[in-house]
Amino acid sequence: xNFLTKIHIGLLLYGLFIEAARIFDEENIPVKTIxxxxxxxxxxxxxxxNEQSLIxxxxxxxxxxxxxxxxxxxxxxxxxxxxxxxxxxxxFNKTQSSDTGEYSCIIxxxxxxxxxxxxxxxxxxAPPERPLITYFTSRQVNLSWAHLQDSRNAPxxxxxxxxxxxxxxxxxxxxxxxxxxxxxxxxxxxxxPFTVYSFRILAVNRLGVSQxxxxxxxxxxxREAPVGKPITTVAHNTSSTSVRISWKPPPADTIHGExxxxxxxxxxxxxxxxxxxxxxxxxxxxESHEISNLETFTQYLVSxxxxxxxxxxxxxxxxxxxxxxxxxxxxxxxxxxx
Numbered sequence: 001x002n003f004l005t006k007i008h009i010g011l012l013l014y015g016l017f018i019e020a021a022r023i024f025d026e027e028n029i030p031v032k033t034i035x036x037x038x039x040x041x042x043x044x045x046x047x048x049x050n051e052q053s054l055i056x057x058x059x060x061x062x063x064x065x066x067x068x069x070x071x072x073x074x075x076x077x078x079x080x081x082x083x084x085x086x087x088x089x090x091x092f093n094k095t096q097s098s099d100t101g102e103y104s105c106i107i108x109x110x111x112x113x114x115x116x117x118x119x120x121x122x123x124x125x126a127p128p129e130r131p132l133i134t135y136f137t138s139r140q141v142n143l144s145w146a147h148l149q150d151s152r153n154a155p156x157x158x159x160x161x162x163x164x165x166x167x168x169x170x171x172x173x174x175x176x177x178x179x180x181x182x183x184x185x186x187x188x189x190x191x192x193p194f195t196v197y198s199f200r201i202l203a204v205n206r207l208g209v210s211q212x213x214x215x216x217x218x219x220x221x222x223r224e225a226p227v228g229k230p231i232t233t234v235a236h237n238t239s240s241t242s243v244r245i246s247w248k249p250p251p252a253d254t255i256h257g258e259x260x261x262x263x264x265x266x267x268x269x270x271x272x273x274x275x276x277x278x279x280x281x282x283x284x285x286x287e288s289h290e291i292s293n294l295e296t297f298t299q300y301l302v303s304x305x306x307x308x309x310x311x312x313x314x315x316x317x318x319x320x321x322x323x324x325x326x327x328x329x330x331x332x333x334x335x336x337x338x
Contacts, residue, residue: 030115031102037207038097038123044090046105048114056108060090062101097123100152122154125203128184130214131161138193138222138256144185145201145213154205156182163188164198167218171200193224193256226313228254230262230304234288235318240296240325245318246288247304257308259284266291269299269319280307296325 036042046058058069060083067076067083067090074083080093092099100121104113128147135142149156158181163174179186191197198218203210228250235245245264252259261282267275281289284306294300300322303315 029112031118032115033118033120035120035122036095038121039094042092042095043084044092044103044105044117044119046088046090046107047117048107049088049105053107055088058088058108059106061104061106066090066103095121097121097150097153120152122152122207124208125153125156125205125210126150127211128159128201128203128213131199131201131216133199133216133219134185136219136221138224139191140187140189141191141197141199141219141221142185142187143199143201143216147184147201147203149182154207156203156205158182158204159184159186160202160204160209161186161188162200162202162212164200164215166196167198171212191221192253193221194258196220223257223308223310225311226250226255226257226306226308228306229314229316230306232304232316232318235302235320237320237323238290240323241294242290242292243294243300243302243320243322244288244290245302245304245320247316248287249284250306250313254313255306255308257310260307260309262286262289263305263307263312264289264291264302265305265315266300266302268295269301294322296322298322 032047034042034044044060046060049055049058055069060066060068065077066081067074069075069083069085069088074085076083080096082091082093083089084091088105090103090105098121099119101119103117103119105117106113126148128145131143131145133141134144143161147156147159159179161177161179162171163177164171165174177186177188188199196218197220199216201213230247230250233246233248235243237243247262249259261280261284264279264281265276266279267273267277279289279291291300291302298321300320301317302320303317305315306313
């Protein structure tokens with residue numbers, strides 16, 4: 001082994017020793033953890049600096065350089081952060097969660113800081129991802145969503161589900177739903193059939209409420225049979241063999257599906273139920289109908305129902321009597337409700 005090779009090996013071993021010592025020193029630097037709330041002002045003192053310290057140069061850094069003090073002049077790389085000239089502390093104007101990190105204050109170009117400040121800025125949660133609809137019926141919707149919980153932030157305690165009816169409705173028209181846990185799924189109940197809904201999610205921790213997620217895609221709940229009755233307005237005979245009935249439709253939110261029209265059933269009062277006859281009016285805009293070919297001077301039970309693709313709604317029934325048959329003395333006989 002020649003002389004130059006020995007020198008090269010010696011320098012290599014010395015470099016490895018210095019690197020190992022540096023790593024050993026860094027692993028033994030004390031760490032001080034500071035937890036703060038986002039939006040508040042914060043001052044980080046430089047560890048090791050006191051009133052007697054003589055400072056030529058000073059550097060604050062995380063993974064990048066934050067601020068420097070050189071030749072009596074502070075240099076800072078952020079509009080929110082400033083370096084206090086009297087004690088070299090780092091001042092944050094309204095902290096943000098992005099300020100979280102390990103901060104080192106290097107004095108006079110020393111190899112390592114006196115200690116490391118592990119700064120943790122806790123904030124309201126990040127907004128959840130867009131909720132997905134995994135299952136739905138006429139009255140309920142199953143929701144699921146993704147939410148990334150930052151392990152260093154305050155844990156999520158609750159999710160708020162906001163519900164919008166229709167494509168242009170307001171988000172505050174329907175009561176909010178609280179899940180009361182941190183599970184990222186929920187079954188929303190007590191919805192209306194055949195109604196368009198969308199949903200969005202907010203996360204809650206002890207510091208407050210997140211921004212809302214993107215809204216879900218629209219969903220129309222399934223149909224149900226109608227629950228509303230038509231309102232009979234007029235029912236009377238028009239001759240000895242005919243009667244007329246007029247009505248108003250039930251409220252739209254009781255139809256629970258596509259409004260296809262009306263079903264009219266009628267029979268003589270003294271006849272058996274199996275003698276009933278029916279008429280389908282397949283036009284939801286119709287609001288009156290005349291029934292012909294009836295028996296003279298006879299009481300009839302006339303029932304009216306709305307229907308949709310799921311079936312019939314409840315009936316409104318009236319009792320109408322045809323005329324005696326003497327046209328010269330004809331008088332309309334009004335109905336009575338049964």
